[in-house]
Amino acid sequence: MSEPPVSYKRHRFPPQIIAHAVWLYFRFPLSLRLVEKLLLERGIVVSYETVRVWAHKFGPDYVRCLRRKKPSRQDIWHLDEVVVTINSEKRYLWRAVDQDGYVLDEIVQIRRDTRAAKRLLERLLCKQGCPPKRMITDKLGSYGAARRKIMPKVEHCQHKGLNNRAENSHVPIRKRERAMQGFRSWSGLQRFVETFPAVRNHVVPPHSHRSAFATHLHRLAAMAEWKSVTLTAA
Template identity: 80%
Template sequence: MPKPVSYKRHRFPPQIIAYAVWLYFRFPLSLRLVEEMLLERGILVSYEAVRRWALKFGPDFVRRLKRKRPSRRDIWHLDEVVITIAGQKHWLWRAVDQDGYVLDEIVQARRDIKAAKRLLKRLLRRQGSPPRRMITDKLGSYAAARCHVMPRVEHGSHKGLNNRAENSHLPLRKRERMMQGFRSVGGLQRFTSVFSAVRNLFVPPHSHRSALATHLHRLQAMAAWKGAAGVLA
């Protein structure tokens, strides 16, 4: 079990810190908008304080969240999207499962076989077992990497099959516009690891189609977030 979150030397209560971090990663809000929303509640906090809280506590909270258990029946959808940082193109490689749950993502400078192999190896380490099937677009690097890393896994390669992975980029694109881009590769990697984990927690699975199921899922997600932050009432 990880150690409890430490809020030592922070003058604001843990509940406020956890709430500010949740706002920043859960919704397409800038730091200044989070500052304004807190002010509306009578909480005078600078956007710089929110930024520091997000950097410090975001990864800490996420480490305490339960991940979805992997299954050999899973289908991995893999895709990559270009992101420009300081005038240089980088590629965010992402894998999601059949429910749209983000399994892993990694920022790399290249879009080749070596980069695809690195993603697959990370996925196998993190998931503990290969999937039933892997679906990608027509990029040849995926097929070559699969032959080296998990040759027995079925591979589907078609533009129309991979909408789930392609759609998974949209929330991050929205955040990228709100934040006016990312300043560094490390900053992008740190942000997206927390952002996707929070999204995994709060966005209901596709099977939760009724309003009641969605409502219950969000209540459970908020309880899990507060538990990870150590602020349960």
């Protein structure tokens, strides 16, 4: 079933401006105030709070309409978690990426135990529709305990050196965290990671030996699809 088209009813700004603001916010490590300044340089007077509203409202709608990589039973899941601090409170951002570097899911959780790992695996199976060929993690015991309960037949490799793909996937969110001088709330962080990785997946080519020309074509195709999804194609 195809997703319904994005609606811009009761918005006084043209769709091109709204889509471009959302694109800037999720595609690059920019704060809301920096997006506001970039728009102002183009003669568009809009507050950073309006950009926040657009990002929360239209970001998930855009992501639902974008084409996604089809899951396969030959996929390899790399799982890892990273500490995030908001108002002196620490929680864990759990992340799963595949062998090509595509982020499959992210979820904010309070703990770093088996229950948290189990919740991540259950979400992944629900979203992907099939288990992977192999699962690679660091030596945290919670992953092994959760795998035995959720998908016991899947091969599990626990080796810190083999999990660099998942660990490197934390870099974009860390850059955004610094640009925004930290996130303001846990609910806001969860909303952000439900859109930000999907936009990045759409634009960044897979981790493979591509020529500069092939990468350029990939990005042009991604921009064309973005304009089609946001109904801003000329």
